[in-house]
Structures are given as C-alpha cells and as structure tokens.
Amino acid sequence: MRPADPANPRCVRSLGNYPNVAADVLGAELTDVTCSGATARDFTRSAHAGTPPQYDALSADTDLVSFTIGANDAELFRLPNTCVNLLPEPLGTSCEATITGPGTDRYAAARHGALYTDTAGISAGHDACAPPADRHIQSALSLRDGFPLHPTAAGSRAFGAAVAATLTDD
Template identity: 30%
Template sequence: MAFRAFGGRVAAVAATAGAALVTLGGPAHATGQPLPYVALGDSYSAASGVLPLDPTASLLCARSTANYPHVIAERTGAELKDVTCGGAQTKDFAGSQYPGVAPQLDALSDDTRLVTLTIGGNDNNTFINTILACASAGIATAGQGDPCRTLYGDSFAKDIDGKTYPAVKAALEAVRNKAPKARVAVLGYPWIMPAKAQAGCFLKMPIASGDVPYVRDIQTHLNDAVRRAAAETGSTYVDLGTASEGHDACQTAGTRWVEPALFGTNFVPVHPNAQGEAAMADLTLGALGLR
C-alpha cells in the first residue's frame, strides 16, 4: 500500500472520529548452493510498519527484516535479494518507484530460482480509496447503514477488473521473462475485515456496519483478480482466504494478522503485523511444497 499517503489520511480520519538448504529441482542447485531467491512487491511483502527496519532499504520503502521473504529465507537457507517496497504498484516493476530505488525487475536474472510477491493492492489506489472512502462515509453516518456502497457501488470492482487484473497479469509475465527458470509465487491479501456486518469494529475500523461486507467483497474481488492472473501466467497463487479467516483487523492483539486503522501496534495501519507475516511465509512454503 501507499503507506505514506494512507498514514496521513488515516490520521485525518482519526481526528474526525476521535536452515536447511532448499532446491526446487533445478540442476544448477543440485550442488547444495543456496537457492537464489528474489522478493518483489508492495508493503504487504515489505511488512511496512513492522520493526526492525531493513537497513539496506530506502526509508521510503519501510521494509522490515521481519517480512515474510526474510522468514522464508531463514527457514530455507535461500540467498535472498529483497527489493520489496511499501507503496509499490505494478508500474514500479519496470520503473523507479523513488529516487535511488531501482525498478524491481532489475533484481531478477536467469539465475533466479524463486520469486515471491504481493502486488495489485496499490494499483488504482484500491486499498487506500476503499478504506478511506468507506471510513469517511461511516463516520458521517455514525456507523449506520451502508453509505459507502450507496456512494460507490461497483466502481471499485470495475477498476479491479478493467485495470488491476491486466496490470498484474502483465507484471507476472514480465517476471517470467526476466527469470524464466524461477518458480513464482504470488500471494493474495489476508482479510482486513470480517465477513459479517455484526463482526465489525467501528472504533478500530470506522466502517459502517452495512459496509463491512461491501469492503470484504472488494478485497475478494482483488484477490480473485490476482488468482486469475497467477493461473494464466503459470505462477503459484498462495490463497490466504481460508487461513486468514478470523485473523482480520477487528480481532484482538495476538489473534489478528492485520492491524486496524486505529489503536493498532504497527506504525503503518491496516497492514500485516509480524504474526501475519510469519503466517504468510508458512502458507507460501506450504503452497510451494517447501515445508
């Protein structure tokens, strides 16, 4: 997510509201050399908001050494090149996101054997616009009704289908072209909101009760777009839907994998905490058969 803009806007909302080596079957690694692993993606990959920060990364990326790529590398002994960056969009794979931050695809090569990523949530500002628009609408109605659905209808879903899905597919194709021998795992996003309106948490996530399923449906739509793009590019889709059920931002500390907009522990809200990142690593290892 574009965490800098998100953090500032959430503040405004708050004011208004109050070591074994692993091989993947490639002959180049039959000698027991560490697996060349490149981590791409946005703030859900970078674990923006989780300490400690990675001293090798630009501060603008807010990359954590507790992110799921670091967990995967630690568990497998892989040789990690981590270029994840908070706020990344699909366009930042081929272009520089910030001054001094190289295009993410530059990290890939013919030697790369494993690639992981989360991407798509920042395209069209999907996450930011959904949470902030619905939070603002929820505050205006004191948490009653479904003002966000009334105002925005299927506009978010149309953007995901018409813009995000083809952009994610093109990004995955570009990854394939740059790292043709790599296994590519693209993760879905863990649940931010619960499935049922009555399970909402207005004081922590100021979404009107009737909009809780609406926000959840938008995320479902985004994850499905990522899943389709993965399937059509020969990538592995890591489904977090079932596993992250009951670990949304409305749950208590120690249970939730994603921190809420208000009264959370991360310095970047509405992002996975360290527990969530560890779970994402475990699910990715399972999906790749690397447990």
C-alpha cells in the first residue's frame, strides 16, 4: 500500500499502515519496524538479510509496542492446501473451527497483561471476498491496493483507529 516507507525497502513497509494511523490519531511519535513477511520469531532475529531484529528498536524510552499476529504466523498461505473440508458440517470440520478458538487471542492478551484490539467486527463485510472498494483485507490474487492478504488503505485506517480507541478507552 502506498506510500512506501523508504527506510527499509526489504520490509516493504507502508507509511499508511495501521501503526502510522494509530500514532497519528494519538499524536504519538512512532518507530515503525513493521516488516512484510516477518513472524513473531523475527522479534529476536532478522526477517530479511540486513534487517535488524525488531527487538532492537526497543529502548528505555519505549512506551508502547503494537504486535500483530498475521498470516505468516498463522501459516495462512499453507492452510488452503491443508484445510479442505470435503464434507458439510456436522460431518466435516470447518477451517475456522480448526485454526481458531472463540476468545483465544483476547484471553491470551489478558493473561499477559496486554490490551487486545479485535479487528473481526470492523472487518465484517470488508473481508478479501468483498467488492474491492469495500475491502479491509486485500484478496489473495489482487495487487490493487497493496499486497495480497494484507490490509488495504481503508483497512489500515479502520484498524489504526481501532487500536487508538483501545488505547484511549478506560
């Protein structure tokens, strides 16, 4: 999604991504180490050659860290080939039932003293199968507004606003 961040071309980071949107809404200074293709493991190792581990961006002055579990962590690109339901429910098991659990992410965040922003509700009707103008997530086959299975500009605005609201709600 444009505009691209020239600071690290290997990470294909956007200056319009949700962390930038949230920082703008909050009036906060942002050090963005978002990196396309990174997984949670890349907090402590390089996501791409020449890219420092994301933990290296933290300092004693760091006030907030946003963390996204995305398609790379969930192995979303592998799932379509392994999560095929040939039988209708109740005989088969849906992919959703296989890979998610209700409230699992929110529970894990609370258990670790973290705040959690659930983007499912604001994404309803705006998924990758929605008409292109309505999408918050890019479809797997389109490069119209960013990279496949990544937030669109509209999605980044919605997710950034939701993160800012989570941080300002008491």
